[in-house]
Amino acid sequence: GHNPTESEQPEQLLLRMFRERAGEYISGEEISRQLGISRTAVWKQINKLRETGYEFEAVSRKGYRLTGEPSRLTAADLMLAARTSVMGRNLKLLAVTGSTQDEARALAEQGAPEGTLVIAEEQTKGKGRMGRSWYSPPGNGLWMSLLLRPDLPLGSAPQLTLLTAVAVCRAIRSVAAVDAGIKWPNDILIGGRKTCGILLESTGEDERIRYCIAGIGIDVNMAAEELPENLRSIMTSLRIESGQEVDRSKLAGAIMNEMEQLYGIYMAEGFGPVAALWEALSVSLNKAVTAHTPGGVLKGTAVSLDSSGALIVRLSDGQMTKIISGDVTV
Ligand code: BTN
Helix, strand or coil: CCCCCCCCCHHHHHHHHHHHCCCCCECHHHHHHHHCCCHHHHHHHHHHHHHCCCEEEEECCCEEEEEECCCCCCHHHHHHHCCCCCCCCCEEEEEEECCHHHHHHHHHHCCCCCCCEEEEEEECCCECHHHCECCCCCCCEEEEEEEECCCCEHHHHHHHHHHHHHHHHHHHHHHHCCCEEEECCCEEEECCEEEEEEEEEEEEECCEEEEEEEEEEEECCCCHHHCCHHHCCCECCHHHHHCCCCCHHHHHHHHHHHHHHHHHHHHHHCCHHHHHHHHHHECCCCCEEEEEECCEEEEEEEEEECCCCCEEEEECCCCEEEECCCEEEC
């Protein structure tokens, strides 16, 4: 007959062993014997599982014990957390994809409704701003793209970027109870380190927005060791900062709630109320900033946001200038 274990990979067999003997230590030797692989290969498989969110305790002479499983995002949990009528109601959950931005764009082109949300446990080609890549390993992050279809001029897109930053920042503050702030234009920082990046891509026609895809990437439950070494000094996770695991479904749901509320206010009343909220959460205002713009490097003090979403900076000679795109360091 058909043996269900025949097609299983070593890591699935391993998991099955640990689950069947929940709470017990299993020696490396026994695993090696049962799986027919070397001790080194056992250790490698355990580490591979650790990278995807499984936790093992290793005790010499006793072996390994499974102490934690990764939390999976489920549509049911998410729908429960999002008390919305539009944002996130049409949901596509993926185990792995290149970029949720591209998935969302394909859905948009097929006529998907506003509020369509694509979430992936892992991205293999995660995109950051300015052509950078975005590290998106499985299990502990929140990688998602939300489709918006506002009937607005293309020039409004930067305001939507700032609106998204406000929504995400508010959701992070309430769910993870951390002191998160916004660095212009849309990075979310905690204690000076980045925990979330936002990438808004818009498509237009005749100077009007056809649709926007708000891409949100949050380092939620990564431990410090899971962040790439070269990024550890500038990146952090909600878990590192709050000292607790954060429920990703609750966080995604909270973001949908905030987005729906803010987007509603924005469409009805314009950018004013959103700008006020952004300024209240900003870590860039009234600080010395260095701006790396396409036109060169500028130094000055960030003073406010203008009506289009640009950052107004007072240069050392007192002159005021507007920064429309680029990066700032605070
Ligand atoms: C940045 O700070 O450079 C922006 C990072 C945006 C990352 C998110 S993760 C979900 C969505 N899919 C992508 O490929 N990028 C965005």
